[in-house]
Amino acid sequence: MNTTQPKPLPTYDHRPGTGPTLVFLHYWGGSARTWDLVVDRLPGRDVLTVDFRGWGRSKGLPGPYTLGQLADDTLSVLAEAGVTDHVLVGHSMGGKVAQLVAATRPAGLRGIVLVGSGAAKPSAQVTPEFQEALSHAYDSDDSVAGARDHILTATRLPSSIKARVAVDSRAGADAARTEWPLHGIAEDITRRTGMVSVPALVVAGENDQVEPAEVLRANLLPYLSQAEFTVIPTTGHLIPLEAPADLVDAITAFAPAA
Numbered sequence: 001m002n003t004t005q006p007k008p009l010p011t012y013d014h015r016p017g018t019g020p021t022l023v024f025l026h027y028w029g030g031s032a033r034t035w036d037l038v039v040d041r042l043p044g045r046d047v048l049t050v051d052f053r054g055w056g057r058s059k060g061l062p063g064p065y066t067l068g069q070l071a072d073d074t075l076s077v078l079a080e081a082g083v084t085d086h087v088l089v090g091h092s093m094g095g096k097v098a099q100l101v102a103a104t105r106p107a108g109l110r111g112i113v114l115v116g117s118g119a120a121k122p123s124a125q126v127t128p129e130f131q132e133a134l135s136h137a138y139d140s141d142d143s144v145a146g147a148r149d150h151i152l153t154a155t156r157l158p159s160s161i162k163a164r165v166a167v168d169s170r171a172g173a174d175a176a177r178t179e180w181p182l183h184g185i186a187e188d189i190t191r192r193t194g195m196v197s198v199p200a201l202v203v204a205g206e207n208d209q210v211e212p213a214e215v216l217r218a219n220l221l222p223y224l225s226q227a228e229f230t231v232i233p234t235t236g237h238l239i240p241l242e243a244p245a246d247l248v249d250a251i252t253a254f255a256p257a258a
Contacts, residue, residue, distance in 0.1 A: 022046070031056030110255065123219055208239075
C-alpha cells in the first residue's frame with residue numbers, strides 16, 4: 001500500500017472569466033500579488049495567479065523549492081483549478097518554470113509569455129561568485145531596497161508598490177530565497193525548452209540589468225521553435241510593476257480573449 005501523502009499545493013487565486021486562462025507565475029522575491037497591476041487591467045479575463053512554494057501565502061509549505069518542484073506544483077494547481085485552455089505567463093524565475101511546464105506539453109496549453117525570463121542557457125555572468133552575492137540580495141531591508149531601486153528597476157515605482165516589493169522579498173522561506181540564486185539560475189534547461197511545442201512571446205525590458213534583451217536573444221530565443229520577441233521601452237526587470245499597461249497590450253495581442 002502506498003501511504004505517501006501528496007505535498008500540499010501552493011495558494012492560488014482563480015478569477016473566472018473569458019478564456020483562454022492566463023496563468024501568472026512570479027519572479028524570485030515576488031508573489032501572486034506581483035501581478036495585481038496587470039490583472040487589474042484585464043477585466044473579464046479568466047486569470048490564475050500562484051504564490052510559489054516558499055513565497056507569499058505559500059511560505060510555510062515544505063521544500064524542495066527547486067524549479068522542477070515549482071513546475072510540478074503549477075501542473076497540480078492547474079489540475080485542481082480545472083484549467084485546461086490556458087496560456088502561461090512567467091516572469092524571471094517564473095519564466096524558467098513556465099518553460100519546464102510547457103516542455104511537458106500539457107493538454108490545453110496554447111502558448112507561453114516569458115517576461116524578463118530566466119534564460120534556458122545560463123548567461124556568462126552567472127558565476128559562482130555572482131550566485132553567492134545574489135543569494136544575499138534579500139538578507140535585510142537595506143539590501144532589498146538597494147536591489148529594488150538600483151538593479152531590479154529602471155523607473156520610479158510608487159511608494160506603495162515599493163513597500164510591497166520590500167515585504168514580498170523578505171517574506172520568503174530561507175531555503176526558497178537561496179534556491180534560485182545558488183541553483184535555479186544556473187540550471188541549464190535548453191533540452192527541456194527545446195521540447196516546447198507551442199508559440200512563445202519573449203518580452204524584454206529595454207534597461208533590464210538582470211535578464212538583458214541581448215541575453216534573451218542569445219540564450220533563450222534559439223531554443224524556442226516558435227518565438228516572437230518584443231522590447232518594452234525604458235523599463236527594467238520588474239516589468240509587471242514598471243510597465244503593466246504595456247505588458248497587458250503585449251499579452252492580449254499574443255493571447256486575445258476568445
